[in-house]
């Protein structure tokens with residue numbers, strides 16, 4: 001037991017000689033400054049940015065590049081779904097839009113949603129690749145609801161990806 005006491009006493013004396021109050025404060029300060037800097041270190045935010053949801057209600061969304069109409073995402077539907085009480089016209093026009101995040105071109109089908117009066121929100125008229133009316137499949141200034149079972153009232157337009165161009 002006495003031996004154990006001697007060992008502890010020796011250790012404590014050595015510690016007292018080498019470790020000053022100032023050195024303890026210096027170590028503690030260094031630790032705190034280091035810990036504060038950890039959140040500032042560069043981290044890969046790529047995945048978080050890639051996963052960010054696009055704003056379907058913004059006309060700038062890449063898939064609306066050839067749109068001409070009210071965005072269904074602002075009318076109770078989404079970029080791809082007609083709002084309740086309306087239905088998708090079977091005949092449509094198509095555009096080709098580039099998705100900047102993967103650099104690929106997509107064929108997008110712009111289907112009018114029919115059966116209710118005009119939504120009137122988020123009019124989006126970008127017209128990229130729009131062709132004259134004598135080329136209906138690539139002309140967007142038609143009321144495609146004229147051919148739908150739901151009848152002529154045009155409500156809004158959805159934008160559905162049909163295919164992606166091969167690399």
Ligand code: ABN
Nearest residue numbers: 068069141142143154
């Ligand atoms: N295809 C959109 C649209 C609807 C009504 C009138 C013009 C264009």
